[in-house]
Amino acid sequence: MREIFDAExxxxxxxxxxxxxxxxxxxxxxxxxxxxxxLALAESVIADDIAIDALNRxxxxxxxxxxxxQQPVATDLRVIISSLRIASSLERMGDxxxxxxxxxxxxxxxxxxxxxxRAIFETMDQAAVRVADRLVRLLTTRDLSIADSLExxxxxxxxxxAASFAAQLDxxxxxxxxxxxxxxxxxxxxxxxGDHGVSIAQRIRYLVTGEWVEDxxx
Amino acid sequence: MREIFDAExxxxxxxxxxxxxxxxxxxxxxxxxxxxxxLALAESVIADDIAIDALNRxxxxxxxxxxxxQQPVATDLRVIISSLRIASSLERMGDxxxxxxxxxxxxxxxxxxxxxxRAIFETMDQAAVRVADRLVRLLTTRDLSIADSLExxxxxxxxxxAASFAAQLDxxxxxxxxxxxxxxxxxxxxxxxGDHGVSIAQRIRYLVTGEWVEDxxx
Numbered sequence: 001m002r003e004i005f006d007a008e009x010x011x012x013x014x015x016x017x018x019x020x021x022x023x024x025x026x027x028x029x030x031x032x033x034x035x036x037x038x039l040a041l042a043e044s045v046i047a048d049d050i051a052i053d054a055l056n057r058x059x060x061x062x063x064x065x066x067x068x069x070q071q072p073v074a075t076d077l078r079v080i081i082s083s084l085r086i087a088s089s090l091e092r093m094g095d096x097x098x099x100x101x102x103x104x105x106x107x108x109x110x111x112x113x114x115x116x117x118r119a120i121f122e123t124m125d126q127a128a129v130r131v132a133d134r135l136v137r138l139l140t141t142r143d144l145s146i147a148d149s150l151e152x153x154x155x156x157x158x159x160x161x162a163a164s165f166a167a168q169l170d171x172x173x174x175x176x177x178x179x180x181x182x183x184x185x186x187x188x189x190x191x192x193x194g195d196h197g198v199s200i201a202q203r204i205r206y207l208v209t210g211e212w213v214e215d216x217x218x
Numbered sequence: 219m220r221e222i223f224d225a226e227x228x229x230x231x232x233x234x235x236x237x238x239x240x241x242x243x244x245x246x247x248x249x250x251x252x253x254x255x256x257l258a259l260a261e262s263v264i265a266d267d268i269a270i271d272a273l274n275r276x277x278x279x280x281x282x283x284x285x286x287x288q289q290p291v292a293t294d295l296r297v298i299i300s301s302l303r304i305a306s307s308l309e310r311m312g313d314x315x316x317x318x319x320x321x322x323x324x325x326x327x328x329x330x331x332x333x334x335x336r337a338i339f340e341t342m343d344q345a346a347v348r349v350a351d352r353l354v355r356l357l358t359t360r361d362l363s364i365a366d367s368l369e370x371x372x373x374x375x376x377x378x379x380a381a382s383f384a385a386q387l388d389x390x391x392x393x394x395x396x397x398x399x400x401x402x403x404x405x406x407x408x409x410x411x412g413d414h415g416v417s418i419a420q421r422i423r424y425l426v427t428g429e430w431v432e433d434x435x436x
Contacts, residue, residue, distance in 0.1 A: 064299055071289035081282055081302075168395050177386050180398040185406065 005070050012062065012083050017139045019055045019090050024132035026052065026097035027193065031125035033104040034186070035118075037111045045101035052094035059087040082203045086139075089196045093132070096189045096196075103182055112182045114175065120164050124190040127156045131197035138201060142208050147201040154194035161191040223288050230280065230301050235357045237273045237308050242350035244270065244315035245411065249343035251322040252404070253336070255329045263319035270312035277305045300421045304357075307414045311350070314407045314414075321400055330400045332393065335385050338378050342408040345374045349415040356419060360426050365419040372412035379409040 026045050033042035063084045066072065072080060103112050113121045134150040137143070164187035167173065168180055175183070205211075244263050251260035281302045284290065290298060321330050331339045352368040355361070382405040385391065386398055393401070423429075 064295065067285065067299070068291045068295050071291075073286045073289075077282065077286050081285070084299075084302075165399060168399060173395055177391055177398050180395050181383060181386060181402045184399045184402040188403065188406070 005066075005072075005076070008062070008066055008070075009076065009079060012059065012066075012080070013139070015055065015059050016083060016086055016090070017136060019052065019059065019087060020132065020136045020139050022048065022052050022055065023090050023093045023097065024129070024136055026094050027100075027132045028129050030097040030100040030104070031121075031129060033101050034112055035122065035125060037104060037108055039105060039108045042101040042105040042108070046098050046105070049094050049098040052091060056087045056091035060084060063087075078207060082207050086200050086203055089200050090135075093193055093196050096192055099189050100186060103186055107182065112179075113186065114179065116172070117164055117167050117183050120160050120167065121186065121190075124157055124160045124164075124187070127153045127160065128190055128193040131157075131193055135197055135200055138204055142204060144205055144208060147205055150197055150201045154198045157191050157194035161187045223284075223290075223294070226280070226284060226288075227294065227297060230277065230284075230298070231357070233273065233277050233280075234301060234304055234308070235354060237270065237277065237305060238350065238354045238357050240266065240270050240273065241308050241311045241315065242347070242354055244312050244319075245350045246347050248315040248318040248322070249339075249347060251319050252330055253340065253343060255322060255326055257323060257326045260319040260323040260326070264316050264323070267312050267316040270309060274305045274309035278302060281305075296425060300425050304418050304421055307418050308353075311411055311414050314410055317407050318404060321404055325400065330397075331404065332397065334390070335382055335401050338382050338385065339404065339408075342375055342378045342382075342405070345371045345378065346408055346411040349375075349411055353415055353418055356422055360422060362423055362426055365423055368415055368419045372416045375409055375412035379405045 026048060029041050030045045032038060033045060063080050066080055067077075070076070106112070111118075131150055131153045134146050134153070138146040138150065164183055168175070168183060173180075244266060247259050248263045250256060251263060281298050284298055285295075288294070324330070329336075349368055349371045352364050352371070356364040356368065382401055386393070386401060391398075
């Protein structure tokens, strides 16, 4: 029995890595679609989000089934509950990537982000892709130094988020109301990538150390 | 043993109702602070969100403890897992109320929403307060007709969300970039109140009927 259970827990871990890999692709493609006004790529992110949602549902059902069948305690219980929550955060990151792609699609063939904020979104795109990449590696290796780096990327996202507002409000902005709406929402989506990434990193830190470090206000 | 467990499950249900009650107050006060530029009320929402976060953590810990100690199956397991998720959605609604209050505070003594979108935010405020009120009653009574009404309020929030964009983009808008940023984010917060409300209603529906009705894309 224990052997089967261990195999199921290992599978759960592998599925989270696979899900994080898909979210990484989604964020990378959404950013590229946004910055290069690539309609086909935007469409692919939107279509692929259905698969991420399905992975979440599947993982979710298996966690509940494991709880019912194995009645785990201590570490096993902690692993399953954490998996439930990590999957839910990854699913939400997939939704955010879809929102970015939908914005790119709505503005096509125009770019949704233009100067003077384009450079800010290049920074956010790179930081968000790094967050997703670090999540894959953190889920694979449980190396907590990766969690530290991820938290620094989240700080960068917060700074870029603030900079995107400053750029619109410094009196030199000449964009249209539509561009302000787009930039405001897009910057929020990118900021939320970081928040979800940090939340997942905290859960993995908890699994590794057994100590819970409090979430800051979101 | 079963008696103690039943008492604990009942307590869990009562705590969710209490938490929903606090979220209801937070949404109501945040909306009033926003529409009347009431600084003291905004401050109170921001301060009280700490209590909602604490309730969520407490409820969360008790759910995990119940899973470990009682090793529940079937309906009991479903109730505990659903409680975990409902608490997490309620906590997020509290965060959103805090974001609304923080926007009101940042603009004080000016109002954050002005014509021509003020009427739209009055509609959103009323719908969001109704959503929270219905959640309290749905959690108390498990009467699924309340879930239906809640879903209609969510539709209203989606429509108002779309209307807030239309008002800014119809070419007659004379607000500042700051006002566009505020309106864009505030409308998104209100739209998310509805999404979280529907997600909780779906979980309660599942608890009552045993049938899962799929979430639409968020």
